[in-house]
Amino acid sequence: MGVISNGTTLLDAGALDSGVATGAMTLIKTLTASSSGTLSFVNGASGVVIDGTYKEYVFKIINIHPSASASFLVGFRDGGSNYDATKTTTYFRAYHQENAGGGVLAYDAGFDLAQSTDFQDLTADSVITDNDSGISGTLQLFFPSSTTFVKHFKANINSIKAGSSPEMKNSFSSGYCNVTAAIDAVQFKMGSGNMDSGTIKLYGIK
Amino acid sequence: MAIISNAVTMADAGAFSVSLGSMTLIKTIIANDSDNVTFVHGTSSVVIDNTFPIYLVKVISAHVDSSGSGEYLRYNFRDGGSAYDAVKTSVGFRAIHTENDNTATLGMSGQVNQEAGFFNFTNNGISVDNDQNHSGELLLFNPSSTTFVKHFMGTSNVGPTETAGTTAYYHDGYCNTTAAIDGIQFSCTGSGSKIGAGIFKLYGIKDS
Numbered sequence: 165m166g167v168i169s170n171g172t173t174l175l176d177a178g179a180l181d182s183g184v185a186t187g188a189m190t191l192i193k194t195l196t197a198s199s200s201g202t203l204s205f206v207n208g209a210s211g212v213v214i215d216g217t218y219k220e221y222v223f224k225i226i227n228i229h230p231s232a233s234a235s236f237l238v239g240f241r242d243g244g245s246n247y248d249a250t251k252t253t254t255y256f257r258a259y260h261q262e263n264a265g266g267g268v269l270a271y272d273a274g275f276d277l278a279q280s281t282d283f284q285d286l287t288a289d290s291v292i293t294d295n296d297s298g299i300s301g302t303l304q305l306f307f308p309s310s311t312t313f314v315k316h317f318k319a320n321i322n323s324i325k326a327g328s329s330p331e332m333k334n335s336f337s338s339g340y341c342n343v344t345a346a347i348d349a350v351q352f353k354m355g356s357g358n359m360d361s362g363t364i365k366l367y368g369i370k
Numbered sequence: 371m372a373i374i375s376n377a378v379t380m381a382d383a384g385a386f387s388v389s390l391g392s393m394t395l396i397k398t399i400i401a402n403d404s405d406n407v408t409f410v411h412g413t414s415s416v417v418i419d420n421t422f423p424i425y426l427v428k429v430i431s432a433h434v435d436s437s438g439s440g441e442y443l444r445y446n447f448r449d450g451g452s453a454y455d456a457v458k459t460s461v462g463f464r465a466i467h468t469e470n471d472n473t474a475t476l477g478m479s480g481q482v483n484q485e486a487g488f489f490n491f492t493n494n495g496i497s498v499d500n501d502q503n504h505s506g507e508l509l510l511f512n513p514s515s516t517t518f519v520k521h522f523m524g525t526s527n528v529g530p531t532e533t534a535g536t537t538a539y540y541h542d543g544y545c546n547t548t549a550a551i552d553g554i555q556f557s558c559t560g561s562g563s564k565i566g567a568g569i570f571k572l573y574g575i576k577d578s
Contacts, residue, residue, distance in 0.1 A: 171384060
């Protein structure tokens with residue numbers, strides 16, 4: 165039975181009518197850290213979709229709190245079970261300290277990758293473990309299902325660097341997985357220790 | 371007929387009353403050896419007017435077909451008439467890193483002042499590799515205003531570049547016109563170059 169209002173079909177055959185404008189950003193999965201060594205989004209597992217359904221996927225990272233002072237990392241899977249897709253990336257950041265030190269915008273070649281299978285550093289340096297601190301930001305992955313093109317990604321992450329004066333850091337890391345195999349999974353982890361708490365949400369963009 | 375559930379009106383007068391999301395897909399264009407990709411208000415279901423305060427274009431794996439390396443994607447805005455020639459002042463900066471690790475830089479690049487020409491969606495030429503492509507996005511704010519200049523903000527990734535690496539490009543500015551912007555066009559640098567493939571999506575962002 166269809167639902168028709170004012171002559172316009174809104175619902176029919178168990179779904180919204182195709183003429184109804186719906187949101188283009190769909191929440192696919194939320195993972196909540198709880199002393200977690202990794203948080204992994206794997207196509208086909210636990211309701212996760214990372215395939216040709218969407219041409220862009222967006223991860224929202226919300227207050228990931230680390231158990232130890234370490235970097236926050238991301239890896240991509242291009243077949244098999246390892247998160248070791250070969251990447252070439254850039255990394256630059258702006259930082260400013262609570263004591264007014266810093267105030268710098270610059271490239272940091274210590275955290276980019278050149279044809280490396282390592283995880284990409286999203287924060288650089290070790291983030292602070294104070295109870296009120298966390299890591300937040302966004303990672304975008306474009307057209308992971310393509311078997312023709314390299315796969316671009318970009319991240320913009322806020323974190324606080326541990327040190328004599330806490331340092332606000334805004335990190336920009338981006339690049340491509342230099343593979344034509346599909347990317348079907350994304351994994352987040354700390355360089356050491358666990359993610360005590362926090363959430364990461366995966367969205368598909370229609 | 372209204373649809374009311376638990377005293378809440380879900381739909382009435384032919385439309386839903388409840389939120390179905392604030393980001394609305396307006397139009398998808400698939401490039402296929404295309405001279406350009408163009409979103410024009412009032413054409414092929416495209417809306418670029420005061421329906422939304424913010425418009426977003428997603429560029430996904432746009433591949434430049436060229437006989438030589440060094441070309442790249444660019445864009446422009448229409449502010450009346452048929453030409454894509456809105457006068458723009460902009461900033462651009464980019465981070466570059468090559469696969470051989472020889473180059474790793476951050477710097478200003480490609481900014482323009484009061485120019486009507488096309489603006490770069492990236493600012494580092496693409497290679498001729500089959501797997502090269504551009505991906506990114508472009509935000510356009512309040513294009514229907516006849517009071518204010520029109521700000522735009524873009525970010526893009528491109529690679530492998532002609533120097534075998536990746537470039538992250540950030541490009542922002544304003545169309546220095548109080549005329550409404552009603553069209554956006556993407557094309558390639560270099561005569562004869564085409565957008566061989568790619569997905570271009572136009573979204574509207576609701577304000578209520």
